[in-house]
Every structure is written in C-alpha cells, then in structure tokens.
Amino acid sequence: MPEIKNKDTKKSLSTIVTDLTRPLKNHYGLTPWMFFLLSVMGVGIASYIYQLQNGLAVTSMRDYVSWGLYISSFIFFIATALVGMLISAVLGLIGIKWITPIARIAEMIALGFVMWAGLIIIFDMGRPDRILNIFLHGRLQSPIVWDLTVVTTYVAISMLLYLLPLIPDMPFLKRVMSDQPKWKQTIYKLLSFGFVGRPEQYKLIKKLTRILAILIIPVALAIHTVTSWLFAMTPRIGWDSTIFGPYYVTGAFVAGGAAVVIAMFAFSVDFRLKKYITEYHFDKMGKLLVLLMLVYLYFNINEFMVPGYKMKAGEDHHILTLFTGAYAKMFWWVQLGGLIIPIILLLFKRMRKPIPSLIIAIAIIIGAFFKRFIITIPTLMHPHLPIQNVPAEFHTYWPSGVEWAVTMMAVSGAILIITILAKLFPVMPIWEIAHEEGISNEEINEFIENGDINDEEKTS
C-alpha cells in the first residue's frame, strides 16, 4: 500500500517565512469574522447581565436539574483544552515529527478553551459576587477547589508552552513585520526576550519546552480527572462510578483531536497553508483519532454494559432513559455518530483526506458535546427519591435562551482568542519548520540579518 508522503517539495527559508507571516498582514475577511464573533459575544454579555439581575431563574435549571448547559459546556471546554497536552507534550516527547506544524494550533485551542472554561463556572454561580469566598473560606476537601487549582495551573503552563516556542520566531517577525503598526512591533520585541539566535539560546528553549511538556502531562491529567470527580464524588446514579477519571480523559482526547482536525482544515484553507498542513497530516490525525476513539469506545462499553447487564434497581431507570428513553437519540448519536461510524470510516485512507476528515471531525465534536449533556442532565433528572409536589417545569430540562446565548458567548470567546493569536503570531513555528527542512541556525541568522523577502511573487 503506498504511504502518503510528507515531503513533496523542498521549501526555502524565504518561502516559509513569507507563507507563515502572510496571514499576519493580509487581513482579508477578518473584519466580518470579528464582527460576527463580537456580536455573538455581545448578545451573550447582555444575556448574562440579565441573568445577574434576575437570578438563575432565567435559566431552565430548577431544584432537581440544578446543573445544566453551563456545567455541560464546562466539561466540554475542559475536554477540548486537553488536546494541547496530548499533541505537544505526549507526542512531542516521544519524538513524533509530524506534529511540528500542528502542535501550536493544538496549544491555541487549549488556551482559548481552558480560559473560557474557567469563566463558564462563574456564569453558573448563583452568587458570582462572592467568588472571593473561595480564597477566604476555601475548603481543600472540596473538588471545586481542586478544580480551580489545576485549571489555573493548566492555564499558566499552557500559556508558557505556547509562548516559549514563540520566542525564536520573534526575530523573523521583527524583520518581516517592520511595516506593521508600532504596538505589534512592541509585542514582538517584548516577547523575543533578547533572543538573537545563538545556539545556546536554541538549546535553552528546547530544554525549557521539554521541561514544560513533562510538567503539563500530570497537570492536564489532573484537570480532567478532577473535573470528572465533580460528578464521581457524589452518590448519584450515573455518576457514582470509579472509572470516571480515565473515562473523561480518553473522551477529552477524542473531542480535542476532532477540534484540532477542524482547526487544521480552517487554517490550511483560510491561511493558505496547504503546503504545510498536507494530506499527510490529516492522514496521521485520522489514524490518531481512530486509536483515541477505540480507547474511548472501550470505556463506554464498560460504563454502560456493566450496569446495563445487571440492571440494579435505580440504575435500571437511568440506563433505560439513555438506551431507549428521552435521551436515546443523543445517546446513540454519541455512540454511533460520534464513535463507531467515525472509527469505521477513518479506517479507510480515502476518509482521512482533508474534506472527509473535516466532516467526520464535526460529527465527532457534536457527539462529544451531546455526551457532556447526557452525562450531566439525565442523572439529575432521576434522583433516588421521586420528584413530587413541584411545578411541571421542575421535571424537565432544556436550556433557555439565556443559557444558549451565554454558552455561545463562551464558544465565540474561545474562537476569538484563537483568532487573535493566529493573527498576531504565526500558527506554526517558523524556526522548527526551517529546522525540519534542514536549514541551519546560521542560515536563519543570516536570513534575519539581510535575507531577501519578496512577498507574493515567490510563493505562487
């Protein structure tokens, strides 16, 4: 079987620099895109202010289903953010080369989503004005305090892991972006931290990146394990499970992997980077996704087959709601549309090409979101004791307009962060791509000193 090859043509340093910095100058289509994101966020902000004024009564949550779309989205965001660790840390550390052009994209997704995950928790709070109580009266025994600790740590390490490999790109940017506004140049200057391309500086960056990559693995595992414990530490049917930690972690890799495929497609088309994010990379990501989904499927079988076989009183009702009841459509979408069918399809080489990959990744990510929804809501809807003597709305849950608006603000906010980062800094490490093309540090320094940069002509 012929392998899809990575290298077709050799790229010169000048081509690499031009290709990767072009999106930082050419802002065609940026204005409507930003306008779109900001108006979605505007609606979300207005809705949140409305919620602050009138209390959480404006959501559909009530005494029984007391966690809803916000908490589901929170887990979804945390899950998506986990991919930064998988791609740049795990795969990077074991020396997998094809991740070079997508590692930074994964980091951007991680940063954008984890920051907004923290905010969603605040949106869900009944008294956000008392947030400082967590520091004043914090109880170390509460999983929420653990979550807060690991989420902030993950934000910090992710940010460093994004910024550190950015440093060697700064000399390129300082040179290429000299025609750009002053504030951008100041940023580039500040973030270069005095980097001038000496070999020991490269060595130091590589070493520090490696240390951070090692550090982020336990933190990233902790962040999603602790998130799963928000549920697993309670004696509720459907949550009272000992495999929730690894179950969530593997599920997170699937969601994040799909998000990376979508972002890869968007950047390769919109930023005209098809030479860098090639079919080879989609092929590799497709294979990786199959592996991740198989592991996740295995956990799903364990999580549902074991109680489903026993049908213990209490659990039976929950299982039946998922298998055949009110949440059956979502459940089977998750299992079939989000796992089994994508696994089968991605086994075929043709399906790992960019466009089929994109469609499959979208199906997976919708499944991943549904999954978070049916983790949270059906359990709350089936407490141990019956729900009685309350209004009819207490028996059901479907998110209200306010909840959707605030959640969409979070999604737009995460995409906004990714957009801003992609418009300020190259989405791939120029220096690492150059190194992979066999360009030496001396050549790079020479290029930065007096290299020839001709836009457009050379690239096409």
Next chain:
Amino acid sequence: MNEKNENQKKKEFKISRRDFLKKGLMAGVGVALTGSGIVSAFDAFAQGGEKIKVLGPDGNVMSVDKSHLKEIGLKTEEEMQESGREGIDGKRFVMVIDLSKCRNARKCMSACQHAHQLKPEQHHINVLRMDRAGDTSPFFMPKPCQHCENPSCTKVCPVDATFKRKDGIVLIDNERCIGCRFCIAACPYSARIFNWADPKDKEKYEDVEYNIELNVPQKKGTVSKCVFSANRLREGKLPYCASACPNGVYWFGDANEDAVTNGTTKETVSFSNLLKNNAAYTLLPELGTKPSVYYLPEKDRLFPFEYKGQSDMEDNSHSV
C-alpha cells in the same frame, strides 16, 4: 453542684463580656472574674431600652427590647453565626417518622414553609407518595433533610457554607454560599433547594438580621435546606414540622438522652426502644450516609391511601 453553678456563671459571663467589649469599655478585666455581682453589672450596660426587630417563633417580624435578647445570648449576626456554627453541646438530635400515621395532612410542609420564608414550590420537608413494589399499598412519606452522619453535601462545599455541627445538624450559611449547587448535586435525598429568584416577601425581610439557625432571610442565588428548626431546639422546643403534625407522625429528640417526644401527643419514649420495637430503618442505607432521620414502616394503617381522588400511584407519581 457547686461546680456546676460556677460553670453556668462562667458561661453567662462569657456572653456578657462580649457585649461589654463591643461597647469599648473594657479596661483590663481579669479572666478569672466570676460572681453574680459582676454579671448583673454587665447586664446594666445593655439596658438601653433600644428596640430591635427579630423573627418570632412563627416567622413573623417582631420588635423586642434589646435587653431581652441578651438572655439567650444571641444578639448580633456574628454571635448567631458563632453559636449557630457550633451547635448545642452534648446533643445528638434525631427524628423518627412513623409512616403508619401519615395521612398527607401536609401541616408539616406549610408550617415549615411559613417559618422559613419559602415559596409554595420550595420544600424543606416534602411529603412524597411512595410505592414499594406494586403488590403493597402506596403510602405517604415525609422527607426532610436526613442530617446524615456522613453527609455527601458538606464534603463537597468549596467554602464551608454548609457544614455539620457537633449536635448532628447540617446547616447552610446563606451569607457565605456562592451558589455553585454542588451540594444539591451531591445530596442523594434531593433535600436541598435553591433560591433561583428573589425569595418570598423579600422586602419584608430586608432589615432582618440573618439567623443561621432559622436560615432566614432567604437570599437569591443561595442554597436552602431543612435545618431541623435549630433555633427552636435552642429554646427546648420541637421543630416546626413535628409540632404542626395533627397525626402523631413525628418523634423528635436527643439520641444521647435516648428520648424522643411525639410532636402531636407530646408523649416521650425511649428512642432505642422505639426503633427496636418497630423495625425502624433509614433511607438508602446502602449509600452509607447514616441519616439521623429514621422511619417506622407503613404498617397497620386504618385509612386508605388517597391522593387527588385516586387510590393508586398510576398517574400521579410524577405530577404536581
């Protein structure tokens, strides 16, 4: 006897001193000072004739002379918090609910809602219609907070807003609660409610100081729950629900004393014998929460199960 008297005086002194300190008149009073003369001298400081608003036993706002409040030793919100968080020494409060007596009068529910500023859909205690297997008759089951010995709810609270006192009562401090609702998610008995919007009669309670043992005034964006009427227990009274029941369903008392009193008949019996002789059980014992609320089986009922004109659970198991 003499020693006991001394201790009591010390206690009184402690309460008075707090007030004394607050007035800024402290001038090097020795710690060992005891004796009735000094206590009454401190009492004199508090006789200002100043009126303040308090919540009456039935939840109504009343105006009382400040010096009267002193006798209980609860004056400021801070002091109520302090004693409220600590609990009552030497007690372990328990409730026994006799299911064979409950006829769904719902006087417990309304007394509770009245005392705790709750809306009609908010239940600290909820009378549920239960059905065991289908071949036995359905029955009514009042369900307050179970005040577990191993509570799932207090464990998960990130800010110590809900906690267990030494007398076994699980309280919620709605001045500290951040509204994350983790405790609601954790409670297997669905005993907790949330103030999704402004509480009932918000304006009426605006100036009332928060009494943690009564959990009033309720606050928007915070969790609320059954508190075993901790404020009434301090006065030696039975909880609102137990006192309101016309059918003798509730027994309430102190397990350390091994005595429980019936809320309707006021009869006092041995707690352990009551459990032993009636095959008492707790709800969801398999979860290991160890509730302080015990149930006596729904045996020998001389009245039919009837709810909204129906004698079975067919259509009303999930209706309002």
